[in-house]
Amino acid sequence: MKQASTFEVIAARCWNLLNEGKPFTPIFVVGTMLLFYIQEWGDPSFWQVSGISFLFTLPLLALYYHFDFPLLLRNYLWIPFVGYLILFGDVNLLLLAFALGLYYFFTVFFWGTFYYHLRIGTSWLNFTRFWKLVLKNSDSTSGNAQEQMPKFLLILSVWQMFMTKVETGSAVQGLAYTLFLLGIFAFSWVLHRYLFDWQPDVKETRTEAVDPIGIPSDRVIMIVIDGMRKERFHEADTPFLDKLRKTGTEYAQMETVYPARTVVCFSSMMTGTYPKEHGIKSNMVWKLGIKVESIFDSLRKAGKKGRLLGVAHLIDAMGDDVDSYTAVMDNDSVDKGILENAKQIMEKENLDFFNIQLISTDQTGHSRGVLYDEYIQKIEEADRLIEEFVSWLEEKGYMDNTTLLVCADHGQADGIGGHGHLDEGERYVPFFMCGPSIEEGKVVDDKHSLISVAPTVAHLLGVPFPDHSRGSVLTDALKQTRKEPHNESESHRIFTSS
Numbered sequence: 086m087k088q089a090s091t092f093e094v095i096a097a098r099c100w101n102l103l104n105e106g107k108p109f110t111p112i113f114v115v116g117t118m119l120l121f122y123i124q125e126w127g128d129p130s131f132w133q134v135s136g137i138s139f140l141f142t143l144p145l146l147a148l149y150y151h152f153d154f155p156l157l158l159r160n161y162l163w164i165p166f167v168g169y170l171i172l173f174g175d176v177n178l179l180l181l182a183f184a185l186g187l188y189y190f191f192t193v194f195f196w197g198t199f200y201y202h203l204r205i206g207t208s209w210l211n212f213t214r215f216w217k218l219v220l221k222n223s224d225s226t227s228g229n230a231q232e233q234m235p236k237f238l239l240i241l242s243v244w245q246m247f248m249t250k251v252e253t254g255s256a257v258q259g260l261a262y263t264l265f266l267l268g269i270f271a272f273s274w275v276l277h278r279y280l281f282d283w284q285p286d287v288k289e290t291r292t293e294a295v296d297p298i299g300i301p302s303d304r305v306i307m308i309v310i311d312g313m314r315k316e317r318f319h320e321a322d323t324p325f326l327d328k329l330r331k332t333g334t335e336y337a338q339m340e341t342v343y344p345a346r347t348v349v350c351f352s353s354m355m356t357g358t359y360p361k362e363h364g365i366k367s368n369m370v371w372k373l374g375i376k377v378e379s380i381f382d383s384l385r386k387a388g389k390k391g392r393l394l395g396v397a398h399l400i401d402a403m404g405d406d407v408d409s410y411t412a413v414m415d416n417d418s419v420d421k422g423i424l425e426n427a428k429q430i431m432e433k434e435n436l437d438f439f440n441i442q443l444i445s446t447d448q449t450g451h452s453r454g455v456l457y458d459e460y461i462q463k464i465e466e467a468d469r470l471i472e473e474f475v476s477w478l479e480e481k482g483y484m485d486n487t488t489l490l491v492c493a494d495h496g497q498a499d500g501i502g503g504h505g506h507l508d509e510g511e512r513y514v515p516f517f518m519c520g521p522s523i524e525e526g527k528v529v530d531d532k533h534s535l536i537s538v539a540p541t542v543a544h545l546l547g548v549p550f551p552d553h554s555r556g557s558v559l560t561d562a563l564k565q566t567r568k569e570p571h572n573e574s575e576s577h578r579i580f581t582s583s
């Protein structure tokens with residue numbers, strides 16, 4: 086399987102500018118205005134007028150960049166737009182219709198059809214479903230129509246109003262506009278202060294060392310089925326994963342972090358702390374690299390080796406500790422390719438800790454929706470592939486004293502498999518461990534956080550916690566005494582049955 090090329094790493098970053106809602110809004114507003122007035126480009130006064138009037142939109146752009154208006158809060162975005170219509174009443178309906186057309190062209194055709202067809206082989210007819218998904222979608226991407234529409238309709242209207250005023254030399258209602266902006270700011274602040282109350286609790290203290298309890302592992306293999314929504318996993322027919330779940334310890338309330346974006350979640354799992362501390366706050370990484378130590382640094386300190394095999398975006402956070410695979414690949418074969426790649430890496434590097442990200446489930450959720458059968462099929466495929474992979478690891482002797490950890494980084498909500506704001510289906514993820522160090526047949530019902538991954542892996546492998554780790558070691562899963570295998574074959578076959 087091909088590695089992500091430098092071109093892909095950069096292309097993925099550029100795509101994030103359009104894919105993440107925050108940078109998208111200003112880019113889309115400017116792009117729409119320029120395309121709408123394409124015939125005026127030759128006229129220098131157009132650039133002057135549009136440039137000066139654009140300055141009036143900057144406070145609004147900043148305000149809408151700062152405030153997320155997550156989930157139900159997005160409904161309140163129509164109030165500033167309606168307020169604008171009442172106060173100023175100045176709209177160019179043709180411009181707004183053009184913007185709406187362009188928005189749906191971008192999301193439904195460019196992204197939902199053209200982009201997915203080229204990148205992962207989705208059908209050319211994907212728009213017939215994708216438009217429904219975009220309308221419902223609630224995540225922090227540009228595909229959140231109900232958030233983006235009231236934002237860009239207002240900003241474009243304001244820009245157009247000032248363009249007309251500057252062009253005709255009529256008085257700018259400076260005071261009214263200033264009060265209008267202050268009103269939106271106060272409105273946004275109050276909404277986020279009092280209604281935005283579903284973020285996960287944050288642990289204030291650092292990871293505490295656990296007395297030497299449990300049995301150390303020689304190795305930890307972690308398989309992250311990206312975006313696997315918990316109740317959809319339970320609905321799927323996954324005999325192998327079910328067996329692992331039942332023979333090991335399952336965490337029934339394992340909570341992801343906020344915002345539940347892939348690069349954010351992986352950074353939290355690998356550092357043991359929150360986005361605020363490791364610095365990765367969305368998939369759009371402005372400043373490359375996490376700001377704190379990761380489990381990979383901990384392993385190095387102890388002379389051990391760990392790797393993360395994942396998509397190109399993860400390089401933005403964890404740099405050289407990532408073996409990236411190309412995400413430009415048919416979605417029906419990508420996970421198989423990843424695990425083949427993982428075998429090669431394992432044979433070459435004999436890793437102490439190996440974190441492998443499977444992406445096909447997540448990609449199907451994004452391109453076809455999570456509430457359709459295709460999504461379940463992908464989870465079932467992952468089950469077969471993981472079984473085959475673990476069986477290979479056992480044959481090669483890599484599982485002898487190994488802890489196997491299977492989880493998702495976040496769930497996915499209705500719509501375009503959205504995740505970020507912790508809508509229904511995103512918050513709690515499947516999470517279970519098994520192996521000689523792990524309690525058998527145990528279900529832990531207490532609430533835990535994915536920030537526990539790094540300290541737990543560190544504890545199992547006997548290496549220091551990453552320096553800013555806050556997660557607690559998942560002690561409920563740790564077995565106190567070793568059960569000696571009855572015979573040779575059992576010692577090699579604790580995970581697979583054949």
Ligand SMILES: [Zn+2]
Nearest residue numbers: 311312347494
């Ligand atoms: Zn993800």
